[in-house]
Amino acid sequence: MSKRLFIPGPIDVSQDILDCMSTQVIGHRGKEASQLQQDISEKLQKLFYTNSTILLSTSSGTGLMEGAIRSCTSKRAAVFSCGSFGNRWYKIGISNMIPVDLFEVDLGRAISPEMVDKVLSTGKYDLITVTHNETSTGIRNPIEAIGEVVKKYNDIIYCVDAVSSAGGIKIEVDKLGIDICITSVQKALGLPPGMAICTFSNKAVQRAKKVPYRGTYFDLLAMYEYIVSKNYQYPSTPSLSHMFALNFQLNQILKEGLENRFARHEDMARIVRNWAREHFQIFTDENYLSNTLTVIKNTKGISVSNLNKELQKYGYEIANGYGGLKEKTFRISHMGDYTVDDVKSLLKNINEILGFKTDLSLL
Amino acid sequence: MSKRLFIPGPIDVSQDILDCMSTQVIGHRGKEASQLQQDISEKLQKLFYTNSTILLSTSSGTGLMEGAIRSCTSKRAAVFSCGSFGNRWYKIGISNMIPVDLFEVDLGRAISPEMVDKVLSTGKYDLITVTHNETSTGIRNPIEAIGEVVKKYNDIIYCVDAVSSAGGIKIEVDKLGIDICITSVQKALGLPPGMAICTFSNKAVQRAKKVPYRGTYFDLLAMYEYIVSKNYQYPSTPSLSHMFALNFQLNQILKEGLENRFARHEDMARIVRNWAREHFQIFTDENYLSNTLTVIKNTKGISVSNLNKELQKYGYEIANGYGGLKEKTFRISHMGDYTVDDVKSLLKNINEILGFKTDLSLL
Known part of the structure; x- marks a missing residue:
């Protein structure tokens, strides 16, 4: 897959x-x-x-x-x-x-x-x-x-x-x-x-x-x-x-079990949030974070569209900010049948492109 | 198929x-x-x-x-x-x-x-x-x-x-x-x-x-x-x-060609109409017949739903009359990628069920 x-x-x-x-x-x-x-x-x-x-x-x-x-x-x-x-x-x-x-x-x-x-x-x-x-x-x-x-x-x-x-x-x-x-x-x-x-x-x-x-x-x-x-x-x-x-x-x-599925989404969300906190900031009020999507404040002023172009060479795609939040934020979704490993693979590729060093096993 | x-x-x-x-x-x-x-x-x-x-x-x-x-x-x-x-x-x-x-x-x-x-x-x-x-x-x-x-x-x-x-x-x-x-x-x-x-x-x-x-x-x-x-x-x-x-x-x-496709629909329609005229009547004004669908007047008073049940044993399905025309009419569609041979196979099965003798090669 x-x-x-x-x-x-x-x-x-x-x-x-x-x-x-x-x-x-x-x-x-x-x-x-x-x-x-x-x-x-x-x-x-x-x-x-x-x-x-x-x-x-x-x-x-x-x-x-x-x-x-x-x-x-x-x-x-x-x-x-x-x-x-x-x-x-x-x-x-x-x-x-x-x-x-x-x-x-x-x-x-x-x-x-x-x-x-x-x-x-x-x-x-x-x-x-x-x-x-x-x-x-x-x-x-x-x-x-x-x-x-x-x-x-x-x-x-x-x-x-x-x-x-x-x-x-x-x-x-x-x-x-x-x-x-x-x-x-x-x-x-x-x-x-x-x-x-x-x-x-x-x-x-x-x-x-x-x-x-x-x-x-x-x-x-x-x-x-x-x-x-x-x-x-x-x-x-x-x-x-x-x-x-x-x-x-x-x-x-x-078959997966509803509670297991919800827990898996929470796990994926936690990893993306921790990664985002380390390298950027989370855009969203921390008390009301979604488990299916993380919106990240582009505090480093990277070009999100360039990042996405590079990512696509690795076979991945994330989303730019929506509407007026374009380039000011970017969005990583973590929903559906993706696993914690899929999310880590994505972050590993972003790390490589942006030259970040994160020990993903600790997230 | x-x-x-x-x-x-x-x-x-x-x-x-x-x-x-x-x-x-x-x-x-x-x-x-x-x-x-x-x-x-x-x-x-x-x-x-x-x-x-x-x-x-x-x-x-x-x-x-x-x-x-x-x-x-x-x-x-x-x-x-x-x-x-x-x-x-x-x-x-x-x-x-x-x-x-x-x-x-x-x-x-x-x-x-x-x-x-x-x-x-x-x-x-x-x-x-x-x-x-x-x-x-x-x-x-x-x-x-x-x-x-x-x-x-x-x-x-x-x-x-x-x-x-x-x-x-x-x-x-x-x-x-x-x-x-x-x-x-x-x-x-x-x-x-x-x-x-x-x-x-x-x-x-x-x-x-x-x-x-x-x-x-x-x-x-x-x-x-x-x-x-x-x-x-x-x-x-x-x-x-x-x-x-x-x-x-x-x-x-x-690739089929639009004119060829329309002609194929006309051929399928002609066969169904001729069959219908031989055994029943066409419900519709003969001057305005559709090439994708024929509605047949149930002049023999057959049970359309029984016919359909029998047909399904052969792996085929036709439609009963719509709304108030149920049982008074039945409908055979001939559209899409069906061929003249497909239509003849359907009619052959209906003939067998109803005991009709039609030389389908002449239609």
Whole structure:
């Protein structure tokens, strides 16, 4: 298996998963398709620690973000943002004429439960969105403590963008009171891009029933009702190839053990952080570090794009800073099926290029 | 290659295309991805006989139908429908709060240019939708003659759903004056489902600029602008696996030759029609028969679902009638990479099951 892409998704996919992508197509209205989709759902319920219905969408995660805010905002949405992917929720709301307000924190800082409490106490909102893992800054927001705040209020739909965390970081959807938890398959789940996933709670179902214009393709209520009435089938023709691969990969994940998988991500994160602290600085608030991605402050003023060009000669790729953080930061992802050894190989190559001496065995 | 699914998509996919689906993932923001997407675009421009920009969407065709009507209706949309997939345009419009009117013809009949002329002469509309190939009734609507009508009027956006025809039936997008021509990869293009395609004319670009709330994921203007400014890249992470397979398949299609491919579809259609006329009746108006799908009137009152169960023992599958036409009709698709011999094998098996004697060599 060639391990190459250490960008925050898509990441390299193991050969056995790639092989599943080339499974011959089946009719999407047959029993075999229903069974496949039911199997996937049941495994994803374990991954998300939830009894909520699982919805699969042939799209990127952005599509389900649009579906969530559009299907379930009846009064007004509060978007909490600590970076580009938080801001995306706001843009989606605006582009759909949804009443929405944006509450931002500085780049590199986390959203605080107190901030959420203050906003919700106005009584103006009936849906909130939080980015679990902000891919532009490396922040992991405290969705557990925010969940406790949300529980104090009545009838708030709690939406979490877990695109770059689910499968790598534990998210106990039901315990946290998350109504819609969204992810994509090409991040910590380790598949090729092309499919998104969300959980959809009963509370969200009831809310969507009160929202008149939910669109068609991302109408989460229509998807939910189709799944219930048509035995795990979908209104539109889905990407069956991704479903074959996802079903296989969920078996692998459950075989590895969820706790083991989360621990492996923590180990990879620790190594990258220690290396970064030795040679640069961590950009992100140290209290809210992500286990799937590390954003490093370019304190040495190296050319990140040159580093990446050199790295590619070794067969590796990392990510430059996102948007306005380009060259000021760089990003190393450590998610999916990568191992501690893969991460060390990457760092060894960076060390060689930059002339660093780190004893990687000590990290 | 096992040829099995004679349903109107998804259909069986040849092994070499399936193999492309398991290509290792690349970064979707790199030069390699740009080149891949540019290659695909240029080949699709040939397939559609157009200079319009090509948009690829990780979704089913329904998603791009939503994108088209939502991005480009400024005044009011007129939906012309001759079946379930025509009606879908109307439902999409309503679910998005778009001013829209539905003009229907009886099932099995085609939309007439006169009807379109009469509707447009009211001056109320600035976008029309027509289903090229109505998968529920087997009608191929006269999009050429309708195109002539549309040209009489100023500033009408002409949208065509070519989901089950493009790649199997010639559609000269520019000559016909089509602004948005939509298809999906799992029909006559012969890929696994998971990606949709549309052409997007300059007129459509200008119109979309006047429409304020176009949503996010299916905002066709945003996709267009991203492609232009970011060198054939997409706002969201696309299904790269489908792009690898699509690029390969377009090479195969151009190698076969577009005219040869269309002729092969016509040959397959002729055989199925002749067989159907001998033993049943054709459901569809004989003047508007599709070359990718035949809908057969169940004049013998056979049990279609039993026939399908028996057929599956031989490793084949056809489709029952759609919606209210279930058991009253059944559908045989003949699209993609199937050959005349594949179609004859299917019919030979149906003959055996139903006790028909047809000299297939004479069809």
